[in-house]
Amino acid sequence: MNKFLIAVLALALAHQAISDKTVYFEERFDSEDAFNQRWVESTFKGAEQGAFKLSHGKFYGDAEKDVGIQTSQDARFYGISAKFEPFSNEGKSLVVQFTVKHEQKIDCGGGYIKLYPKDLDQKSLHGDSEYYIMFGPDICGYSTKKVHVIFNYKGKNLLTKKEIKCKDDELTHLYTLIVNPDNTYVVKIDNEKVESGKLEEDWDFLPPKKIPDPNAKKPEDWVDNEKMDDPNDSKPEDWDKPEFIPDPDAKKPDDWDDEMDGEWAPPKINNPEYKGEWKPKQIDNPNYKGPWIHPEIDNPDYTADEFLYKYNDIGAVGFDLWQVKSGTIFDNILVTDDESHAEQVGNETWGQTKDAEKAAKEKLDEEERQREEEKRKQEEAEKANEDKGEDETDESADNEAESADAEKDEL
Numbered sequence: 001m002n003k004f005l006i007a008v009l010a011l012a013l014a015h016q017a018i019s020d021k022t023v024y025f026e027e028r029f030d031s032e033d034a035f036n037q038r039w040v041e042s043t044f045k046g047a048e049q050g051a052f053k054l055s056h057g058k059f060y061g062d063a064e065k066d067v068g069i070q071t072s073q074d075a076r077f078y079g080i081s082a083k084f085e086p087f088s089n090e091g092k093s094l095v096v097q098f099t100v101k102h103e104q105k106i107d108c109g110g111g112y113i114k115l116y117p118k119d120l121d122q123k124s125l126h127g128d129s130e131y132y133i134m135f136g137p138d139i140c141g142y143s144t145k146k147v148h149v150i151f152n153y154k155g156k157n158l159l160t161k162k163e164i165k166c167k168d169d170e171l172t173h174l175y176t177l178i179v180n181p182d183n184t185y186v187v188k189i190d191n192e193k194v195e196s197g198k199l200e201e202d203w204d205f206l207p208p209k210k211i212p213d214p215n216a217k218k219p220e221d222w223v224d225n226e227k228m229d230d231p232n233d234s235k236p237e238d239w240d241k242p243e244f245i246p247d248p249d250a251k252k253p254d255d256w257d258d259e260m261d262g263e264w265a266p267p268k269i270n271n272p273e274y275k276g277e278w279k280p281k282q283i284d285n286p287n288y289k290g291p292w293i294h295p296e297i298d299n300p301d302y303t304a305d306e307f308l309y310k311y312n313d314i315g316a317v318g319f320d321l322w323q324v325k326s327g328t329i330f331d332n333i334l335v336t337d338d339e340s341h342a343e344q345v346g347n348e349t350w351g352q353t354k355d356a357e358k359a360a361k362e363k364l365d366e367e368e369r370q371r372e373e374e375k376r377k378q379e380e381a382e383k384a385n386e387d388k389g390e391d392e393t394d395e396s397a398d399n400e401a402e403s404a405d406a407e408k409d410e411l
Contacts, residue, residue, distance in 0.1 A: 021338035022092075025084045025317055028332055028349065029054060029068050039069075042079030042125035042320075050076025050326065057103045057329050059360040061353030066172070068099070068331030071109075071323050079125040081318025084335075086118040088312045092337040094179040096135055096317075099350050101172040104327025111166075111321070111328055112136030112148050115335070118315025125320055131157075132311045135177045137166035147187060147194075149177060151203060153308065158203040164195045172357055174332070174350040178339050183308045186339075190354075191346050199308045206305060210296040218294075223287040233280040241275060244268040 029035055032054055043049060050073040060066035071078055100111040114131040121129070134150040134157070147164040150157050164187055167173045176188035179199075187195040200206060250266035258264065317335060321328075332349040336342055 021336060021341045022087075023334070023336045023341070024087055024314070025082070025335040026333065026345075027082065028065075030064075035069070039080055039082045040122035042081075042123060044079060044124045044126040045077040048077050050078045050323070052078065052080050055329060057101060057327075059103070059357060059364045061356030061358075061360065065349065065353055066329075066331065066357065068101070068329040069319075070329045071321070071326040074326050075324055076322075076326065077126070078319060078321040078323065081116065081120060081122045081125055081316050083118070083120070083122070083316045086313045086315035088310065089179070089181075089314065089337065090307070090310045090312075091181050093181065093339060094133075094309070094311075094314075095176065095334070095336045095339055095342045096133065097174065097176040097332070097334040097336075097342045097346060098136070098330060099172050099174050099332045100137055101170070101329040101331075102137075102139070102168075102327070103170045103329065104325050105170060106139050106323070106328065107325055108140040109321060109323030109325065109328065110136070110138050110148075111330075112138060112319075113330070113333070114318055114320055115311075115314050116316035116318060117311075118313045120316040120318070122316070122318075125318060127320060127322075129320065131320075132314060133177070133179075136175050137173075139166065139168055147175070147189070149185070149187060151199070151205070151308075153203075153205050158205060161202050161204075162195060162197070171361060172329070172331075172350060172354065174346045176342055176346065178342075179309050181309055183306070185309075191343055191351070205308050206303070207299055207301045209299055209302050211299045212294040213297045216295045218292045222292050223285060223289050224291055225285055226288050227282040228285040229280040230283045231280075235278045235280075239275055239278050241273045242271055243274045245271045 027038070035054060039052075041049075041052060050071055052069040053072045054067055055070040056063055056066040056068070057070065069080065096113065096115060098113050102111060112134055113136050115133040116129070116131050130152070132152050134148055136148060137146070138148050139145050145166055145168050147166045149160045149164065152158070167189060174188075174190050176186075176191070178186040178188070180186075183199045185196060185199060185202075186193055245268065246266040247269045248266075252264045252266075256264050314335075317333060319330060332345070334342055334345055
């Protein structure tokens with residue numbers, strides 16, 4: 001086979017690999033009409049339900065590309081979702097990716113996305129609506145700044161055992177979750193891996209493989225004390241001293257009346273010779289056997305499941321949130337089976353505008369700093385004028401008083 005044919009074959013295989021990817025859902029919020037047709041806002045919370053709006057925010061890298069859906073009302077519940085052709089991720093990777101921008105300096109609120117089954121009631125979407133996966137940042141105060149990765153398994157929502165830190169600044173960040181058919185996962189932030197592992201190890205999908213043997217007991221003669229009292233050690237004869245003694249420098253007050261005040265006794269002070277409770281020194285225990293380890297047996301309730309990763313009818317994506325301070329923008333939502341494609345999309349969207357967005361944020365901050373500085377100077381000038389006016393008033397009053405005194409003296 002000549003080099004030309006090899007090159008053609010390699011190109012064909014590469015094209016086949018690219019074409020094998022499946023994009024189940026993608027949303028960049030390019031059109032207001034498309035947004036209104038595709039997305040359904042929940043009305044479940046009534047007057048407490050907040051509204052989303054299309055916005056690129058106060059600062060941005062590209063006025064068109066950075067448009068997303070933004071929470072617009074403080075202290076509100078938010079619910080919005082879009083449906084797509086249902087699919088199963090059996091035998092494939094599942095990749096969920098989106099961008100989050102907390103430009104409002106969020107103090108308490110969620111920024112996570114959820115994958116739902118196909119029969120989601122969109123108008124009634126709320127916190128107890130069944131979902132398959134919940135993924136994304138959650139911030140509340142100084143203590144909670146983490147990435148949620150929650151899987152629903154047999155009706156239970158399982159939280160990860162690991163602590164994954166989220167970004168807590170005001171810039172846009174790219175969050176990616178990859179769930180593989182070998183029951184492994186990867187979490188990325190800004191196209192960089194921040195966590196990975198095995199589903200079975202990092203979530204309580206299944207009971208433990210091993211359990212303590214219920215029939216095993218520590219032998220009665222098992223010695224697990226590494227040290228023991230020295231049998232040859234004895235307490236010194238002069239050891240026992242009282243903890244407190246009468247103050248030798250105290251004197252009975254001259255005005256003390258024994259009949260009225262009772263018998264006088266000097267106050268107590270700490271005894272400098274007090275040594276505390278005596279204990280024999282410790283020596284190595286010759287009978288020490290080490291810590292007793294409870295033997296384990298196979299857990300009869302454990303059954304392996306090679307399909308921990310799998311969901312059969314994924315059919316909707318959405319946001320179900322509570323936010324104290326609104327302003328979060330969600331954008332660039334992608335559900336696919338190809339990690340490389342997701343990385344490429346991330347670079348084409350977030351990657352293309354992140355630097356310009358950061359520069360815009362710095363410019364906005366500088367303008368705000370200058371306004372604050374001008375405001376401070378103006379307030380100081382006004383305060384100085386007020387003080388000057390008060391001084392002039394006081395001086396005028398003093399002059400009037402002096403004139404009055406002079407006239408009085410002439411009379």
